Amino acid sequence: MDYAAVPAVQTAMQELVDRQDYGYARRNAGQPAAFLVEAFARRMSALYGWDIDPAHVLPVADLAQAKAACLAAFSEEGDSVLVQTPCYPPFRDVVRELGRRFVDYPWGIDASCSAFDPRQLDERVRADSRLILLCHPHNPTGRVLEQDELLAIGRIAHERDLIVVSDEVHAELVYPGHAHRPYAAQAQCAERAITITSAAKTFNIPGLRCGLMHFGSAGLLERFLRRVPRRLLGQPNIAGIDATVAAWEHGGEWLAAVREHLAEGRQWLVDAVASTEGIRWHAPQATYFGWIDFSQSLGGRNAARFFLEHARVAFSAGETFAPDCGSFIRFNFATSSSIRQQIWARVEHSLMRNQR
Numbered sequence: 001m002d003y004a005a006v007p008a009v010q011t012a013m014q015e016l017v018d019r020q021d022y023g024y025a026r027r028n029a030g031q032p033a034a035f036l037v038e039a040f041a042r043r044m045s046a047l048y049g050w051d052i053d054p055a056h057v058l059p060v061a062d063l064a065q066a067k068a069a070c071l072a073a074f075s076e077e078g079d080s081v082l083v084q085t086p087c088y089p090p091f092r093d094v095v096r097e098l099g100r101r102f103v104d105y106p107w108g109i110d111a112s113c114s115a116f117d118p119r120q121l122d123e124r125v126r127a128d129s130r131l132i133l134l135c136h137p138h139n140p141t142g143r144v145l146e147q148d149e150l151l152a153i154g155r156i157a158h159e160r161d162l163i164v165v166s167d168e169v170h171a172e173l174v175y176p177g178h179a180h181r182p183y184a185a186q187a188q189c190a191e192r193a194i195t196i197t198s199a200a201k202t203f204n205i206p207g208l209r210c211g212l213m214h215f216g217s218a219g220l221l222e223r224f225l226r227r228v229p230r231r232l233l234g235q236p237n238i239a240g241i242d243a244t245v246a247a248w249e250h251g252g253e254w255l256a257a258v259r260e261h262l263a264e265g266r267q268w269l270v271d272a273v274a275s276t277e278g279i280r281w282h283a284p285q286a287t288y289f290g291w292i293d294f295s296q297s298l299g300g301r302n303a304a305r306f307f308l309e310h311a312r313v314a315f316s317a318g319e320t321f322a323p324d325c326g327s328f329i330r331f332n333f334a335t336s337s338s339i340r341q342q343i344w345a346r347v348e349h350s351l352m353r354n355q356r
Contacts, residue, residue: 001204001288001334003258008250009205012242025238032241033059039245040212047172050185052214056221061209061236063167064090066196067133069213070165071098073227075130082124082132082162086291086321086328088139091167095133103129104322107138116145118152125160132157134166136183137174140291140321140330142284144178147186154189163220165194169211172202172255174286175263190216194224201287202255203247210240262288265333265340272344276351288334295327297351302326310353311346 015021025032037057044050060066067090071081077099083091084107095102105124107116121132132153137144145153157164166183174180184193198211215221236244269290270283278297281290294303304317307329318328333340 001258001332002336002339003204003261003334006203006205006247006251006254008246008254009203009243012246013239016239016242021238025241027238027241032238033235036210036236036241036244037212039248040214043248044182048180048182048185050182053218056215056218058213058215058221058230058233059236059241060196060211060213060233061240063169063196063198063200063211064094065233066211066213067091067094067165067167068098069228069233070131070163070194070196070224071095071100073224074163075100079128079130080126082121082129084121084133084135084138086140086318086325087133088135089320091133091135101128107141107143116143116149118149118156121153122156122160125156125162129160129162132162132164134164134183136166136168137170137180137286139170139287140289140316141282142287142289142291144174144180144285145183147181150181150183150186151188153183154186154192157189157192163192163194164189165196168195168197169201170287171197173259173262173288175266175284178285180286184214184216191220192216194220199244199247203243203251205240205243205247208237208240208243210236210244262334265335265337266290268337268340269331269333269344276348278351288332290331290333291328292331293328294351298327298354300327303329306354307347307350310350313343313346 027035036059037054040057041052041054044052075081078101080101080103081095082103082105085104092102103124103126105121153164164183168182171180182195184190184195193216195214196211200206215224266283273279273281280293284290298306304315307313307315315329315331318325
């Protein structure tokens, strides 16, 4: 997001610098990871009424690292991993880098992903399938899964003996009228569920490298640690821990203002798209992304390349999320109103020139 830092995070970072506190961490009687985990447990309880056992949580430096560790723990080279498409590109990358087989399942009944059909997931499960990688809320479409959809995924996981790794990093950026439900908070899903999340997207601190993995059962955690020892995972650094705890404990006012600004930006994009012919999309229910299809207005041309060349705007390219989505772009609207307006003015102007 193109916003100023959370004041509480800035204060925490300044205090580290002022104290020259670059040695071994002494938070929480020398256990900074426990300091982080306890803050996480408090936040999950406060936000979702989800009471977790801190003993089932492992801190990590990076959520891509967490996904890779899950693949290493619960699958072998050549096994298949189910990933909904379109998907955030690192999901595809981590599967392939670890020598697993990427098996996509359509996230929606059409490329705009306005609805999820669990039957399409079930049909894609193979004999060698071991995990489902879930992005909830979904990036790039901004879809928020309803409880019945989560339970449908849980039933498939149970029947097909699959582990579900749910990336919920955008969970706190949900718009009014919608609600995030942690996948593992559904009792029927917990036993096979690993939740990975952080404060990175909500509070705009991804560079500080701090996240968490929650295991839905003690048995699942034990299976994980037999293949991926704690020492192999490492720990987030003290700057990331201090920033995360400060954001969770004292960033509420900042977050409320950001949510308001994002809601304004979302409505602005709804109006902008409605006033422009030949565009298809569904307004996001969460995140700060618009997943927009220009296939009608561009006649099948690659959207990201077109707008880079003709509008001098660099969008995230649709084909990086799914090979057949070259007509889509992902629009990050988490910036100022003046920049958003300038972007869309360039988009409209380039489309008008293209139609002449």
